[in-house]
Amino acid sequence: MSGAAKPRETSRGGARDPVDRQLALRVATAGLSVAVGSLPVLLLLLWVETKWTPLLELDDGARDGLHRFALGHQAFTSVMEFVSAVAGGLGWQVVSVVLVAWLLWRRRVRVAVFVLVANAGSSLLNTAIKDVVHRHRPVVSHPFIHPPGQSFPSGHAQAAATGFTVLLFVLWPYLGTGWRRRLAVGVAVLLTLLIGFSRVALAAHFVSDVVAGYAVGLTWTLVLAAAFHVWRKPGARSHR
Structure with missing residues (x-):
């Protein structure tokens, strides 16, 4: 027998091999994730830009009702401020650094890169x-916080959706x-909802901002996970 490598065998009729079919399936899954996840964001953006009355009534009603409640309940406000502060950008940066360091220590370089790119x-x-959207933040009579920047989508909600989904992806094999x-899924969902709720309760965002943040964060993470899954598979092609 010669030492030359054998060409990849294909089935009769020119059918693609299983590796190519798996790659096509992963690409299709990523595309479907983009389509499904983008739909609520595009709808919310359309309703915000056209000032759709039912959405504005929901946003304004939640803002005013929660703000009145927060003004009369200092303990509630303190809890919301604590949740909002802990779940800010610095909090997720610390989580990312610790998680990446742990993954590198375990020599899981691809997963560490995934965590960094995702967040x-x-x-x-x-x-x-x-x-692009340039939506102003809610205006209330006695604001509790004065966050900079624009309102749509909520950065806290998006970071929570991204961060907790990433954590679940990374830790899933270790959870038995x-x-x-x-x-783990229940805690991640509850904390994500709590973080978004805190932003509405503090009049930092409208409800639609928070929902859009969830949709963007989840879609981004699922698409990125599919892309890294494609990157992880070349080892199967070279039989390493």
């Missing part, structure tokens, strides 16, 4: 969308099966 890219994407995974 940093989400922040840049949020800034870009805010600059059954109740640990269900508990």
